[in-house]
Amino acid sequence: MTTEHVKPCVLLTSNQYKPNIGGIENSLYHLAQEYLLLGYEVVIVASDLNPENKELPEVEIEEGVTIYRYCFGRSRGLGRVLKQTYNAVKLYKKVLQRHSPVLTICRFHFNVLYLKALKYKNIVYLVPGVVANETKASYRANDNKLLKLKGHLSFFLHKTVQRMAFNSADKLFVFSENMQQQIRNINRSKAMNICKPGVSLSRFSLVTQTEKSQLKKELGLPEQSKAFLCIGRFVKAKGFDTAIEALKLLNDNNASLWLLGEGAEEAELRALSERLNVSDRVIFLGRQSCPENYYKAADFFIMSSTYEPLGQTILEALSSGLPIIGAKSSSNVVTATSEILEPSNNILVDEYSASAFARGMTSLMALPETQYAQLQYENRELAEQKFSWRVLAKELAGDF
Known part of the structure; x- marks a missing residue:
């Protein structure tokens, strides 16, 4: 009944x-x-x-x-x-x-x-x-x-x-x-x-450089290192191997790569970092129930996926004010990264390669403090204006 x-x-x-x-x-x-x-x-x-x-x-x-x-x-x-x-x-x-x-x-x-x-x-x-x-x-x-x-x-x-x-x-x-x-x-x-999906603006928020350093310390991560964050399942489509290769080509001991997640490719990714002699700067964070802490502690975000319908992680990075590097859509890259980031002052590389990502990473690390802060603000504002769970809920309900 x-x-x-x-x-x-x-x-x-x-x-x-x-x-x-x-x-x-x-x-x-x-x-x-x-x-x-x-x-x-x-x-x-x-x-x-x-x-x-x-x-x-x-x-x-x-x-x-x-x-x-x-x-x-x-x-x-x-x-x-x-x-x-x-x-x-x-x-x-x-x-x-x-x-x-x-x-x-x-x-x-x-x-x-x-x-x-x-x-x-x-x-x-x-x-x-x-x-x-x-x-x-x-x-x-x-x-x-x-x-x-x-x-x-x-x-x-x-x-x-x-x-x-x-x-x-x-x-x-x-x-x-x-x-x-x-x-x-x-x-x-x-x-x-x-x-468009939403993002939790209260959970993924901006922090100051002082707060970033403090968070790194609390999380047991290198305080002085400039951290590039990747988040997702360890599968081929996420392109984390490309991010590791880019870190090697970057050739800057002050840069580190944080990989947050788990999956079938973890052993291969660890072996790759060992083979390229960057294992001391590639940090495997495992599966985390509070990823927002790592967004806040990181300095930059890498969207290295070759297939991603939209990508919740890129929205969380925007909301956290992280400068982002990703690849433009092509026959080999089927993502919405270009749709999300154009036009903006984030970096979209024309070709999907470790060398292209390395050049983009170099550009981000060279940002003056004022430009970095401005890009943080612009990304946060983009998240606030375009990605709302309330708007999505109403759109899905529609005339029903």
Whole structure:
């Protein structure tokens, strides 16, 4: 029996949520808080998948938001897909009966199909990335034929399901013109809306040079070093190997590179820094629950990704007032970095190479104190003016 609610309900859903740390999880949290302030009841549905395999509660209330989790399944291959599908559909049925959402915002392609099959209304697919391009960018060659075959089958499955999700959603939203074009190459008929994500302006904020030095000391990091920060999963698409090579070419012992994150490429990145004799200046920070402290402590930010639909980290860097270096879009660089940073006084290199990044890093380090402070202010102002969670929440709700 459906329970009556005074407030209309918004459902936010993906395959993962907290305690996972990432752009999608971050967007669900902030959108949830904005919809609460707009007077909605808010429900989040995700799997219980998490990096430490902790047992998570099936339902809990956190900061006014009801969070439901379905069992992701611990088996492998097709068995896991079938198990998580069964568990997800069962939970979505329960949520539909209990809460009757008037708007559903989904960030994972499989879940769009589950919602459509259960006749949810007003399904908005806020696309996190195009599977075909993201998977190619992150692809790692594997000599094991069986593993390679499994990888190709998984890629085909996800690519096919996402194509179906594009057609099934009532509305599609993307974060950049670049991403819109990627989907146009797959589906020319579906209408799309371009929106911008938000950033937590209170969490990611400006600090003075004195405060930076103090933060470095508190975090156990070199106080006098000029720190370039990279944040993300350690996968090929993030280009952290290029950042390490650029640090080597920079040839300045006063410069250091901070890599915040974890992932499959960590051993290779560590080996690269050893091979290039820069391991003493490449600092692996691991996975951090409070990345804002490292943005505040760092001096510059490097966006080295070759594939990034928009990139929450670049918005956090802007909000923190960090001068940024990134690469312009090209056949090898499929990102929204150019869209975000043009026009500005940050550095966009014309070619994607370690030498180009090294030249950009040299330019940033040579900024006089007054120009550095001005760029800090300009970046913060850009974040304040263009990237608001409240605006995004209203755009996604639209006429619904």
